[in-house]
Amino acid sequence: MNQVLTMFNNFGPQAFSDMTCQMAPYFSTIKPLMTELRAGRAVVQAPFRQEVTNHLGSIHAIALCNAAELAAGMMTNVSIPDGARWIPSGMQVKYLAKAKSDITAVADGSAIDWQVAGDIEVPVEIHDSEGNLVFTAQITMNVRHS
Amino acid sequence: MSLPMSTLAIWENLSSKPGGKWAFSRLLCLKAPYFGSISPRFEALRPNYCEVHVSKRRGVLNHLGTVHAIAMCNMAELAGGTMTEVTVPNTHRWIPNGMTVEYLKKAGTDLVAVATPAGPVDLKSPGNYLVKVAVKDTAGTEVFRATITMWVSPKK
Numbered sequence: 001m002n003q004v005l006t007m008f009n010n011f012g013p014q015a016f017s018d019m020t021c022q023m024a025p026y027f028s029t030i031k032p033l034m035t036e037l038r039a040g041r042a043v044v045q046a047p048f049r050q051e052v053t054n055h056l057g058s059i060h061a062i063a064l065c066n067a068a069e070l071a072a073g074m075m076t077n078v079s080i081p082d083g084a085r086w087i088p089s090g091m092q093v094k095y096l097a098k099a100k101s102d103i104t105a106v107a108d109g110s111a112i113d114w115q116v117a118g119d120i121e122v123p124v125e126i127h128d129s130e131g132n133l134v135f136t137a138q139i140t141m142n143v144r145h146s
Numbered sequence: 147m148s149l150p151m152s153t154l155a156i157w158e159n160l161s162s163k164p165g166g167k168w169a170f171s172r173l174l175c176l177k178a179p180y181f182g183s184i185s186p187r188f189e190a191l192r193p194n195y196c197e198v199h200v201s202k203r204r205g206v207l208n209h210l211g212t213v214h215a216i217a218m219c220n221m222a223e224l225a226g227g228t229m230t231e232v233t234v235p236n237t238h239r240w241i242p243n244g245m246t247v248e249y250l251k252k253a254g255t256d257l258v259a260v261a262t263p264a265g266p267v268d269l270k271s272p273g274n275y276l277v278k279v280a281v282k283d284t285a286g287t288e289v290f291r292a293t294i295t296m297w298v299s300p301k302k
Contacts, residue, residue, distance in 0.1 A: 025205050062219050
């Protein structure tokens with residue numbers, strides 16, 4: 001099984017999220033909790049905190065980008081074939097509404113053919129605690145099979 | 147941003163004084179705290195131009211030990227937003243509604259983001275205003291580029 005997936009399943013959401021933030025410190029700025037991770041799906045929650053706000057008092061657009069990047073990256077990591085490598089090459093995001101609560105980012109890879117090499121478009125949606133869609137992203141992952 | 151003084155006036159007051167650029171950068175991070183996560187430093191700000199510097203330090207890294215893609219998105223948003231703030235007249239307001247970014251190279255050094263308009267701003271009717279941001283490393287290589295869409299409309 002994929003090494004990252006084994007870690008998630010063995011250590012659980014909190015310890016796995018802590019380790020991720022140790023490895024890639026900029027993720028720690030949103031205090032993320034990866035609550036679900038499996039091939040084709042990843043869910044990241046991030047709490048509303050003053051540190052992640054903008055000048056309007058809502059969650060900063062880039063903090064939403066950070067949650068989206070984490071969900072998309074981890075899902076890609078556990079979905080691509082063994083031995084394949086990936087790197088994000090770009091992203092398109094839309095800010096749809098102000099996020100004034102804790103948020104949940106879902107990367108849904110169910111419609112993606114993970115056996116294909118090259119550029120893969122990963123969709124991410126972020127909802128607030130009332131279920132409103134506040135943000136969408138398409139993250140381009142370049143996958144190389146070795 | 148609703149300050150008693152315009153953002154440009156505050157910059158012009160502070161930027162020539164010792165520590166003034168630092169103070170301006172800190173003020174902006176107090177208003178919009180998440181920008182503080184990259185410890186940005188403004189170096190130049192005028193209508194149609196904004197330059198923001200960020201040092202490579204552990205807090206902004208990814209798992210490869212280079213500057214995190216989202217930290218560069220944050221630089222871009224800060225440079226693009228502040229440039230828009232001092233370019234759009236105070237009869238109008240603006241809000242970002244989306245962004246397209248490209249990660250061109252690994253960012254292994256300190257970085258500089260420069261924001262400029264993609265075209266003129268149309269003030270007659272509400273509409274999208276596109277802002278270009280380029281992020282370069284200390285060798286002058288472009289490592290990241292963004293186009294930010296700002297919705298600009300007359301104040302009511």
